Amino acid sequence: MPKVLGIVAEYNPLHNGHLYQLAEAKRQSQADCVIVVMSGNFMQRGEPAWLDKWQRTELALSAGIDLVVELPAKFAVQPAHLFAKGAIQILATLGCDVVAFGAEHPDLDFDQLVANQPIQESAHFKQFNETYPTLFHDYLLATTGINLEASNDILAFAYAAANQQLKRPMALLPIQRRGSDHRDSEVSANHSVASGSAIRKLLVNRDFDRIAAVVPETTLSTLKAAPAVTWTTYWPFLRYQLLSASLAQLETVYQMTEGIEYRLQRAAEQATDFANFLQLAKTKRYTYSRLQRLATSVLWQVHTDELPGILDYVRILGFNGAGQQLLNRLKKTAPLPLITKVTPEWVAGPYWLDYRVGRLRQMVTGVDQDLTRHPIVKP
């Protein structure tokens, strides 16, 4: 049996840091085949993808990924533990032997951290003047002495925790992140690696000269041709939704808690743009990422009784020859449906949310995301 490597990615957009991570993961794992589970049209931090899932699948295949599958929206726009749970379950379902991911500190004792994670929310987590990530960090620091602070370390921890829940856990392969921290917002001169955030910042100003230094050529040309899809694109619709829905309706939106619907509605009345909206809505209790995910739930009109749900399908976005061989084998053994074509039945059934998210993408770009699309096939 070939050795299969799994990677969780957003590729928003795919850049040189991802290429480095992929090469390292292949080298260290000695895998024969690489599967990427990738977010669809919205990112974990509650932001629209700059490029749609098909454009990003193209880039991933060009970078040497053998099989790209979609992380369903119900897992993709979630706090780290749910995001990781969905992604890890998919990679396990697809028979991965090893999972690679970037981390600021790959040598952290993730097993010890997982063993000491809070089982349920104690009084410690009821301090309403702190964000949940801060409380979580403080808790682990107190119990283990380990400083789990960098954003990719936190995700790595979540992968490790989700992996431990599997009947047959996969091997974990944390890869040292190179260059900028994911949260660094600047692209350094004379560096070939920059964070996704830094690249998106340059994208706002369409500063392609500087972007060219830190992304592969395929990414650069795709970005140049693509219209920008950001929260600025969706802001009028989010605002309309907040101004037209009743407070009772907003209260039932997924992850709307502690009466923050009042705050969001008032912020929508006053805000001049999305950034201003976030500023007005911000409290000590909510991170910007959490607010953005909440805004995403409002935009999508998803409700508390609808999410997160369970993993019940895997959508295939693209593959090359090796990926196709793997896929043919998986079709006989995988415990879940592997969807290569979205039918009206899937749209009305389990695929409803991904379809809705794709439809809202199509609404602003005119490019169909699902019903007419087939997996991208590379030679």
Place this chain on the structure above:
Amino acid sequence: MPKVLGIVAEYNPLHNGHLYQLAEAKRQSQADCVIVVMSGNFMQRGEPAWLDKWQRTELALSAGIDLVVELPAKFAVQPAHLFAKGAIQILATLGCDVVAFGAEHPDLDFDQLVANQPIQESAHFKQFNETYPTLFHDYLLATTGINLEASNDILAFAYAAANQQLKRPMALLPIQRRGSDHRDSEVSANHSVASGSAIRKLLVNRDFDRIAAVVPETTLSTLKAAPAVTWTTYWPFLRYQLLSASLAQLETVYQMTEGIEYRLQRAAEQATDFANFLQLAKTKRYTYSRLQRLATSVLWQVHTDELPGILDYVRILGFNGAGQQLLNRLKKTAPLPLITKVTPEWVAGPYWLDYRVGRLRQMVTGVDQDLTRHPIVKP
């Protein structure tokens, strides 16, 4: 006691035909004082008002109306019988002695028609290949021999029917409509009167030279300065709402019946603009007005369990000296609250829908409609 005349109007926009109707009504009724109950920011046919309720109140006061009050949205965007019911109840509440309205055939025997109106929906109304207005017309023709077909005759009938339900019915004063039929879409050369529809058609092309002939100077200058608010303005938001809501949610929208939510959602996916959307959604069973009202309910996110509700307040939009005297007297005797200032309590309470509609107006024009507004006072 002064004799008080009541008029139901939309003034979208106020034109020479309205001035003629007002003069005739004053002359024939010999009233001392005129109250107009006017739709707010959306019209009975399910269209946004070209000018907002404050601009139209200004025009009404300039035309010699003494007191302008708002027809709440829960009555304003409704089929004729509910529209008329709300309007007639308000005029009765405000102590009107006589109600004047335009009709194509003011000599029709409205009493006989009302006596023969269908009490409940018989099998006749279950012919699903005809619109309700057609079935209603055919029913009355069969029982009375009277041809109730012209749009203002139908409204006049609805006023008469609502008036009969009052404990103390008011006197009715149907006024012969002059010039174009309300549905005529052309402005004739050398005429000083044209229908509202015809004027709005000219407005789309900002053809102010031809509009000048059929509206008073105050209307003309207001229209010239005002941004256009039409369904074209709201179409992106309607489309977003239809594409992001689930079918289960849409099914609960006010007046969504017979599974038409499927049709609306599919039309929203395909339509290039609002007119195209209506064409795609149209069936033999639904008139364009009904579809537009349904689109309005979707845009407003109002649900079956929320409307129509009862008359529980009267919002004062403007008055002159005579209107103020009348208002002072009414404040002591009126059986309902007369609101001159909308407070946060009213917004969270009975005024919620008018406030929401005003907020959606403000969203596209930037002009506050409620919380900071006071009645317009003319000397």
